[in-house]
Amino acid sequence: MKAVEFHLPQDVDKSFIVFRETGDFFPAPWHYHAHYEFVMVNKSTGRRMVGDHIGYFEEDDLVFMGSLLPHVWVNDPLYLERRAPEQADALVIHFTDDFLGEDFMTIPEIDDFRKVLKLADRGMALRGETRERINALIRAMPAQNGLQRLSSLMLIFDIMSSTMEFDLLASPRFVQNFHYDSSDRFKKITGYIMQNFDQDISLAEIASVGNMGVTAFCNFFKEQFRVTFVEYLTTVRIGHACKLLSEHDRNVVEVAYECGFNNLANFNRQFKKLKNMTPSDYRKTLIIR
Template identity: 30%
Template sequence: MHTTLGGGARTHVRDARIVQPDLELVAVPRDESFKIWSHGYPYRTVRWHFHPEYEIQLITSTTGKYFVGDYIGNFAPGNLVMVGSNLPHNWVSNLSQGDHVNERCLILQFDTGFVARAIEAFPEFKRVELLLDASRWGVLFTPETGGAAEPIMHEMLSAKGMRRLTLFLALFDLLVQSVAPVKLASAAYCADPARYAESRINHVLSYIGKNLSQALRESELAELVGQSVSAFSRYFRRHTGVPFVQYVNRLRINLACQLLMSGELNITDICYQVGFNNLSNFNRQFLSLKGMSPSRWRAYQQLNAASATESAEAAHVSQASG
């Protein structure tokens, strides 16, 4: 039996024995409030997983089974679901071996801090609180709402600046006015991210994040989780989508960008602080990921910062002469 936000749980599988979900690292760009993207199927992130961010997912092609908390259901194009912070979920499409679709779904992800700031800045946005609270169990919207959401979310993929925010608000206006959205997981279901974090891959990712400045060897991480190097290498790539060394280098370069923006350390110091053992390798990896050298990247950031100062000074001169 389906139940609405004011009622209890939908059909569920309370006692199903499901493997521990993996932690998905959601990288919301520093200069954006939320992440909007799409992917096909099969795809590396299609697995039983969770993340602290809220997620709205719209299926645009294929049918199959989906899993939200302890709920299992069927999906088809137009399936629109919102999942709350740390709620495990997965969509598995019915495709023949070797088949592939370029776009299976549209995904919007945002963190709790963004929502809190939005509500504080715009009291009208407080209307979404009931929906956000219900998303702790997952919320399914009608196919009609899914159909109305599709053009909004598709436009969001390429929208820039204020248009992104306009579309974000339009989407939530649609969701809060939708007819009888349905809770998915049972009322008794409770997401437990602390317990999920005990799983092997999350232990590894946490260790990497805390030790970026140190030497990180695949053999040592394999030993940490009790696997051979070859088995660990396959396991790591299956869960992250990239080889171990590439994953670590990406995190180190991202950290280097933060230090370059602060302007307090020289490039050589940054190189060693983020875990590279020689400057030439650091420069090569930075160029590969960012398309320019660290020094040029810093110079462009300084130019960006200077433009704000120049604009402020120009405004001051204009006011003084007005």
């Protein structure tokens, strides 16, 4: 079974990713990515495979995994057959080792946590009081503002730095022998989007950047990024809009057009869909803070 490389969309105004995975079952296939990852299960049961380790997950299960470690969460048949009384639900955190700058992980204060990152190459299943404390922090993060969310992550790092309440998952042999296919295609596509998101980008245009036809590109993008190209582009544009709105020297119409939206109505609709408020209301929350 070949692992698929994943690339999750990230707002340009955030340094790391926190998202909720919810549905009849967890859809992700056997995959890996460059990010470190926490997976905390709120609801659902099933088997999780981390490297060459297979274990059972249930409510409150918490696993921390290193960069490039293949993994998959497979729900029990009750969920896969849509017979469960509730939806599968998990909270996930993704971050890279340079998410706060290239030198962040080299500062003295991170010495103990760097050792944890090394252990995470094999995957760590947390247990006991450590799991309870970290789960409480993770559950609060979706509703927090940027600085609060970052503070919660730092507290998680601190707890991880001193705990012995964990089990290592994948074998050392698996970690040493696993090879992945890294392609410049991902960097070319995301780089092009970041440089041109304020312009119209056609599917034919972006597909050519990846040296693919339109149909192949659409399938490839959805498989790798877990969202469509249009959804990803919209996320990037709205993230940039949040940055511009915080600067208070542009009106909403100017922000919309500077982010690549051709009309204000569509900008307002997409902004509210992603942020659960209008651009004007978002700006008011910044003033209040």
